[in-house]
Amino acid sequence: MAAESPTLPELRLALAPPDVEAPLAVAVLLADRNRAALLAIMRDGPHCVCELAAALDEHSNNVSNHLARLREAGLVRASRPAADTRRVYYERNEAACRAALAQLGTLLEPLG
Amino acid sequence: MAAESPTLPELRLALAPPDVEAPLAVAVLLADRNRAALLAIMRDGPHCVCELAAALDEHSNNVSNHLARLREAGLVRASRPAADTRRVYYERNEAACRAALAQLGTLLEPLG
């Protein structure tokens, strides 16, 4: 459904829509205030869901839902430590976070 | 509307919701396929709206709208070059793009 223009300036080609799926997926994940805040809070170490929910003043089921999204993307890990088996602690996967930032770099950094 | 939990594990405080406005604004901008693709395409230099619209197979008014959003955020610049005063050429503001990536780094990079 493009506006067809028969004569584009100086016939500039290389006009295939670039593949932005990977950086787009990262941006969509970060484009929510609660998910962004969750990642920011967890920079100082692991936290359980109830802590994070209290910090954000949100229902824990909502926070759990956002954490699941981040976990599916690999940005955070969940564990139930032996010292506190009742709670689930989430922590950042720093390697994955670095990789995600690198993906965004494909949009925001200059070419090559 | 938080799930109030009277006894958080080991009284972990510092539970104020962090300020994520700036990186969030960047992420929201990038979290659209057309805007992400626009930034990616413009890495190889300035393009006019009709070129970009053709590349994305989108209506030019829609592309113009997305470019306006990017321009308001400072990520791109618009100009009407003397060689082709009929068209408006958009180019990336690399300094602003670097700054935007740095903002996202506050979410994805380790603390301090």
Add this chain to the structure above:
DNA sequence: TCGATATATCAGCGGTGGGTGACACACTCC
């Protein structure tokens, strides 16, 4: 076992934002 706490999952609702179409404006060429 029963109750309480913590987390997870899901259907349904409502607000937000992108696409579309109509229109206005700028510029060039005839």
Add this chain to the structure above:
DNA sequence: GGAGTGTGTCACCCACCGCTGATATATCGA
């Protein structure tokens, strides 16, 4: 001036997504 092209703006519609409430599961203490 008038036609054609390129760009910008806006109201409207609709799909998508986050929040909510209900429910299920897990773990521990009494």
